[in-house]
Amino acid sequence: GAFGKVYKVKHKISKVFRAMKLINKAKINMHKDDENDLINEINVLKSLDHPNIMKVYEYFNTSNSFYIVSELCTGGELYDKITSSKCFTEDVAAYIFKQILSAVDFCHQNRIIHRDLKPENILIESEEEAKKEFFTIKVIDFGTSDKFAKGKMIKQQIGTPLYIAPEVLNNNYNEKCDLWSCGVILYIMLCGVPPFTGENDDEIYCAVKQGRVTFDQVEWDCVSSEAKDLILKLLTKDISKRYSARQALEHPWIKKNKNKH
Secondary structure, eight states: OOSOEEEEEEOTTTOOEEEEEEEETTTTTOOHHHHHHHHHHHHHHHHOOOTTBOOEEEEEEOSSEEEEEEOOOOSOBHHHHHHHHSSOOHHHHHHHHHHHHHHHHHHHHTTEEOOOOOGGGEEESOHHHHTSSSOOEEEOOOTTOEEOOTTOOBOOOOSOTTTOOHHHHTTOBOTTHHHHHHHHHHHHHHHSSOSSOOSSHHHHHHHHHHTOOOOOSGGGGGSOHHHHHHHHHHSOSOTTTSOOHHHHHTSHHHHHHTTOO
16 A cells, blocks of 8 residues: 555465565655654564464565565455445354454553554455355554553554544543444444544544444344443443453353354
8 A cells, every 4th residue: 555565475485375565665755763663563463473463474674675474364354344244243243343352352461552443454364254254354554553551641642533532532541442443343333334423534533522322323223232232331431431352352242142153
């Protein structure tokens, strides 16, 4: 995309296919700070070994280019899957959401905050998986991620308008901003539209700060009270009351659906 090209490559010895991102430093006018940010993202990903997080295997840094070798995910974005399906059944949504929560919990246990969780940053593992009703996902794009210290609040405003947490807009947040984003993703998976909208970013930010969650669309008529309860536990402005990823994984709606498939 904006940062380079991605190639499908094959390891000469193992014959295993991987993805290789090639970033031309000169072409994008990469400065030292940009380079450090990229190395930070790579090192974060290399340190994470989880079935629902895209694995980075190695990277090469030359004077002109970066080469990043990672797991190959060919099934497309979760965003496109939602768009084509309009919305998911509760069984499918729970199956996917448990994987997202598991990845987020793993990150948080390792003191890593993502800060830009959204369907565009969640890939389906393969074309074969994409054909299934219940498919495997991988969380990607740790370019905005960082290490965090327990009990210390973060001030830098980072995120995508539709998914950003209200406390991030107030420049005073912790890792639970990721759970707000998860709540937005779950809301979208179950009804097809985001909970906080507007004609422009300012209007969206205003709606996010108000944090009023409604279930007015006709799609919600057939959604269980347990699913709505989990959404409300995630989309609460009170960080002290907002569920952690570990708490969300223990929610009755997740536990009810986790052994079905």
